[in-house]
Amino acid sequence: MLNDELFLNKNIFSDSVEKKATREGYGDELVILGDENNNIVVLTADLAESTKVDKFQKKYPDRFFECGIAEQSMVAVAAGFGVNGKRAFSSSYATFSPGKNWETIRTTVAYNDSDVKIAGHHAGLMTAQDGATHQALEDIALMRVLPNMKVLCPCDYYEAMKVTKTAGENYGPFYLRFTREVTPVITTEATPFTLGENYSYWISEKPQCIVFATGYTLYYALLAASLLKKEGIELEVINISSIKPINKEFIVSKVKNVRKVLTVEDHQVAGGMGSLIAEILSQECPSFIEFVGMNDQFGESGTFSELVSKYSIDEKGIIKLIYKLLKKS
Amino acid sequence: MLNDITDKKVKFLEEKALEIREAIIHMLLTAKSGHTAGPLGLADIFSVLYFHTLNHFPHDPEWEDRDRLILSNGHVCPVRYATMALSGYFPLKELSTLRQLDSRLQGHPHRTSLPGLETTSGPLGEGISQAIGIALSAKLDQKDYHVYVITGDGEHNEGNIWESIMMGSRYKLDNLTVIIDRNNIQIDGFTENVMPLDDLSAKYESFGWFVIDIDGNNISEIAQSLAKVQNIHEKPTVIIAHTIPGKGVDFMQNDYLWHGKPPKPDEAKVALKELRTLKNKIENDY
Numbered sequence: 037m038l039n040d041e042l043f044l045n046k047n048i049f050s051d052s053v054e055k056k057a058t059r060e061g062y063g064d065e066l067v068i069l070g071d072e073n074n075n076i077v078v079l080t081a082d083l084a085e086s087t088k089v090d091k092f093q094k095k096y097p098d099r100f101f102e103c104g105i106a107e108q109s110m111v112a113v114a115a116g117f118g119v120n121g122k123r124a125f126s127s128s129y130a131t132f133s134p135g136k137n138w139e140t141i142r143t144t145v146a147y148n149d150s151d152v153k154i155a156g157h158h159a160g161l162m163t164a165q166d167g168a169t170h171q172a173l174e175d176i177a178l179m180r181v182l183p184n185m186k187v188l189c190p191c192d193y194y195e196a197m198k199v200t201k202t203a204g205e206n207y208g209p210f211y212l213r214f215t216r217e218v219t220p221v222i223t224t225e226a227t228p229f230t231l232g233e234n235y236s237y238w239i240s241e242k243p244q245c246i247v248f249a250t251g252y253t254l255y256y257a258l259l260a261a262s263l264l265k266k267e268g269i270e271l272e273v274i275n276i277s278s279i280k281p282i283n284k285e286f287i288v289s290k291v292k293n294v295r296k297v298l299t300v301e302d303h304q305v306a307g308g309m310g311s312l313i314a315e316i317l318s319q320e321c322p323s324f325i326e327f328v329g330m331n332d333q334f335g336e337s338g339t340f341s342e343l344v345s346k347y348s349i350d351e352k353g354i355i356k357l358i359y360k361l362l363k364k365s
Numbered sequence: 366m367l368n369d370i371t372d373k374k375v376k377f378l379e380e381k382a383l384e385i386r387e388a389i390i391h392m393l394l395t396a397k398s399g400h401t402a403g404p405l406g407l408a409d410i411f412s413v414l415y416f417h418t419l420n421h422f423p424h425d426p427e428w429e430d431r432d433r434l435i436l437s438n439g440h441v442c443p444v445r446y447a448t449m450a451l452s453g454y455f456p457l458k459e460l461s462t463l464r465q466l467d468s469r470l471q472g473h474p475h476r477t478s479l480p481g482l483e484t485t486s487g488p489l490g491e492g493i494s495q496a497i498g499i500a501l502s503a504k505l506d507q508k509d510y511h512v513y514v515i516t517g518d519g520e521h522n523e524g525n526i527w528e529s530i531m532m533g534s535r536y537k538l539d540n541l542t543v544i545i546d547r548n549n550i551q552i553d554g555f556t557e558n559v560m561p562l563d564d565l566s567a568k569y570e571s572f573g574w575f576v577i578d579i580d581g582n583n584i585s586e587i588a589q590s591l592a593k594v595q596n597i598h599e600k601p602t603v604i605i606a607h608t609i610p611g612k613g614v615d616f617m618q619n620d621y622l623w624h625g626k627p628p629k630p631d632e633a634k635v636a637l638k639e640l641r642t643l644k645n646k647i648e649n650d651y
Binding site: 099103106108112114115116117120122140143144147148149 | 477495
C-alpha cells in the first residue's frame, strides 16, 4: 500500500491522475528562489523556453544570462559566478550538459568546488521523437563519479521543485536531472524530500522484493506494486531521488531480510542508479538483483509510450523481472 | 592609474622579473618536472601585474574589492607561484614544494588548495569563460575591480575560447582584460605549424574587442598597456603580448622543446649564471 506517512497523491492510480513535467517544477521553483536570494543567477545555452527558465528571465532579467549555443562556455561562466559569491543555475539538455561539457564541469565546477547547479533537461528515453542523439542515458553515470558533485533525480513535478530548492539553499556543485513529458504527479507539497534521504513510497508487511526507482519511472514501479498486490505478491518500492548522497544504511536495512532487489531507471544500467545500488549491496548485503534500464544500447525515435514499452521500462517490464526474481532462491 | 612609469619603477620591476625567473629555475629543478619556457617568458608580465598594476593585498587574498587575476593556461603556474611568494602571499621556502605530495602548489593550480588563485586551471580554454562569470558578477554587485586573464596562444586552438570571446563582447565587459602570451610555441611545435592562429589582432577586433599589441617582455609597454585598458569603455580588451619563450636563458629561448620540460642540474647552473649576468646589466643600464 502507499505509505500514508508521506502524504502522497491518493489519486495516483486513477486514469484522471494529474500530470505535469518535472522541468516545470524546476522553472517554477527558480522564480521563488530568485525572489528569496539576490545572489541566484540563471544561465542557458539557447534553451530558455524548453528548460523553463524563461519565467526567471522575465522576472529577473538582470540575473539571467544567455550564453548562446555554447555549453562549455556556459558552465565555465557559471563556475566564475560560483567562485565569486553567486549561486549559478546552468540550464541545458543533459546530452549537451553534462554530455558535451563534462571535462569543463569536472575542472571548473567539481574540482574547483564552485557554487554551480547543473540542470540536465530532456534526460532519458522520454525525449522520445527527437531520437537517440537527444536522449541522455549516461548523465547520472557521468555526474556521480565526480567528487564534490551531488546528484538528484526527482520523480515528479513537486519533487522537482524540492530538489531545485535544496540546490538553491546549499553551497556547491549539484546535478539535477529533469524530463520533458508530463508524467503522473506522485507526491504532494507536503511529501518530504531531504538531501541524502530515501523514502519507501509503497510498503508491505512482508515484502518479497525491494524495488528501487528513480525519476518518473517510480510511477511504473508503484503501478507494478499495486497490480502485483492483486496477485498476492508484496513489494516495497523506494524512491531514489537523492542518488548522491544516498542513505546506505536505510537501503541495506530494507534489503537485509529480503535479498531480492529490482532497480528501475530511464538510463543506462551501467554506471546508473542500478549500478550504485549493486555497489552498495555487493559490499554490505549480497542479493539477487535485476535491473530495468538501458542495456548498452541507444534509443530511437518513437512516442514516449512506445519507447518505454519497447525497452521494457514500464510496469510490464518491471513485473516480468519481478517474476524472474521470485523464482530465484 | 599611472600612465607614465618612472625609470626607477621600471628598474624595480625588471629586477623583480629576474627574481621571478631565478625562483622558477630553482622550483623546476627541485620538482624535476614542469614547464620552463612559458613561465620564463611571462615573468615580466607577472612582475608588472603583482608589483604595479593589481589592486590587491597579499596578506588578505579574499579582500572582496581586489582585482582578479585568472590564469587560464594553468601549466605556466610556476611563474604565478613564484610571483605570489615574492609579493608576500606565502613564504618563499614553500616554493620548493612544487608538485610534491601534500603541497599547496599543485602541478596545475587548484583554487581551494592555495588562497589567491581565484580559479582552478590546467585543461585549456576555460579561463576567459570563468573570468566572464566573475566580471558579470562584479557588474551585478556594482563593484569596480578589474578582471585580468592570462592565456596562451596555443590555447586559442580550443573552441571554448572562441565561445567566450563572443560572450565577452555580447555583454560589453569593459572590466575584463585578456592578456595573450603570444610566444608562438605549443607542445608539438610552432603554433603556426600545429594550427595556424594567423592574425590574432584582426580576429579579436572582428569579434568586437579592443586590441593592444605589445612587446610582452618590455616592462614599460606592459605597464602602459595595462593602464590604458582602464580607459576603454563598452568593450573588453585583449593585450596581445609578444613574448620570447624561455626569455632570460639563451639556450632555452624560442625553442619549443623547452615548453614542457624542466632543466637538469647542469642546465640550471648555466641558466642561473645567465640570469645573474642580466642582473648586473640592469644595474649598469640605470
